[in-house]
Amino acid sequence: xxxxxxxxxxxxxxxxxxxxxxxxxxxxxxxxxxxxxxxxxxxxxxxxxxxxxxxxxxxxxxxxxxxxxxxxxxxxxxxxxxxxxxxxxxxxxxxxxxxxxxxxxxxxxxxxxxxxxxxxxxxxxxxxxxxxxxxxxxxxxxxxxxxxxxxxxxxxxxxxxxxxxxxxxxxxxxxxxxxxxxxxxxxxxxxxxxxxxxx
Numbered sequence: 001x002x003x004x005x006x007x008x009x010x011x012x013x014x015x016x017x018x019x020x021x022x023x024x025x026x027x028x029x030x031x032x033x034x035x036x037x038x039x040x041x042x043x044x045x046x047x048x049x050x051x052x053x054x055x056x057x058x059x060x061x062x063x064x065x066x067x068x069x070x071x072x073x074x075x076x077x078x079x080x081x082x083x084x085x086x087x088x089x090x091x092x093x094x095x096x097x098x099x100x101x102x103x104x105x106x107x108x109x110x111x112x113x114x115x116x117x118x119x120x121x122x123x124x125x126x127x128x129x130x131x132x133x134x135x136x137x138x139x140x141x142x143x144x145x146x147x148x149x150x151x152x153x154x155x156x157x158x159x160x161x162x163x164x165x166x167x168x169x170x171x172x173x174x175x176x177x178x179x180x181x182x183x184x185x186x187x188x189x190x191x192x193x194x195x196x197x198x199x
Contacts, residue, residue: 019045020052024066025110033063033113060117060124067110068132080139087147088194094140095166095186102174103181115175137163157197166193 023044027036042049056062082090101107118125147153173179
């Protein structure tokens with residue numbers, strides 16, 4: 001067979017991988033995490049169960065990668081927050097986008113599933129911290145440092161604490177479904193945080 005007509009295994013593998021990740025997201029949205037199985041993901045993706053286990057050790061790991069594929073991998077792509085020189089405007093832009101993402105059903109279902117798995121899977125929790133949480137937090141702290149240098153945040157502000165004050169209420173409201181996730185709520189979180197940490 002001439003080289004030009006030979007199938008490309010790398011292309012076939014990537015097509016299968018993307019089909020598996022899409023199938024995992026779809027099934028979680030349709031059925032909820034608990035009812036989704038590796039067998040169901042394989043059937044939806046049109047691959048054998050062994051194909052999934054060759055690339056992922058568990059259902060949680062598939063869900064994690066499906067979430068990374070949906071949101072973009074910050075470790076690979078590099079993450080940076082907007083820096084217009086106005087920390088209030090920049091944080092409001094970021095927090096409004098975060099609130100919108102958490103309110104989007106296509107993101108919300110896999111994020112909830114991932115959080116459920118992280119509670120009971122220490123390996124997955126470590127992978128989440130390393131590949132997703134740490135790069136994103138580093139980018140956020142870089143922007144906060146820039147605001148400190150510009151005199152917009154207190155020079156002695158603990159940046160980890162700033163992030164907790166900013167994001168923890170949002171996370172709790174989302175986790176417990178205790179209130180609407182709106183742009184106004186995002187703005188209020190920024191206002192409260194800056195009031196606490198301005199010079």
